[in-house]
Amino acid sequence: MRKILKIALCTLSLIAITGACSDDIDIKQDYxxxxxxxPVQKSIKxxxxxxxxxxLVRSGRWEGAEYYMRYFQPDGTGELKTEDDLIFKPNDLYEISKETFRLYYTSQSEDQQVIDLYFLDNVGNMVTLTFSFNNEPDEGEQ
Known part of the structure; x- marks a missing residue:
């Protein structure tokens, strides 16, 4: 009887151990x-x-990762565009398709200008950059 009890307990233990395993694989997506x-110039006419x-520097790779950018201009007036001449509209969301890229800011103001760039991924991470430009008058202007 004890032998049967030991076999039964071993069988139940084995079932409990193998039953606790899962086929779900946890794939990290949140990098x-x-x-x-x-460096960016500080003065602009x-x-x-x-x-x-x-x-864009990622701490890890996930094939399904998507990155986006939006911008705001709290001070001054100007135009922000890509190297492909896509002109950004404030607060619109734009996909980032390359890890290295250039943006071009053209001043349309004689006042101080500030642009805030918000970078987001599709799992909720966010990075913010702020650039400030002072008006640079020509020599002799007051």
């Missing part, structure tokens, strides 16, 4: 990222364009 940039070179 942090950052956006690096080269009305009508002048500043180049902003950016690089």
């Amino acid at each position: 942090e990222f950052e956006v690096n940039h080269l 009305k009508g002048e364009t500043a180049e902003i070179r950016l690089e």
Whole structure:
């Protein structure tokens, strides 16, 4: 009888152990990222364009990762566009298709200008960059 009890307990233990396993594989999708940039000029005249070179740096790779950008301009007036001449509209969401890319900001104001760039991924991570430009009057202007 004890032998049968031991076999039954071993069988139940084996069932409990194998039953606890799952076929679900946990695939990591939530990788942090950052956006690096080269130095950007601080002064800009009305009508002048500043180049902003950016690089998306991911802490890990997931094939289904998607990245987006939107921008706001809390101070001043200007135009932000891509190297392919796509002009951004404030607060609209744009997909980022390359890990290194350039943006071009053209001043349309004689006041100080500030642009905020928001980078997001499809799992909720976000990175923010802010660029400030001061108006640079010509020498002799007051």
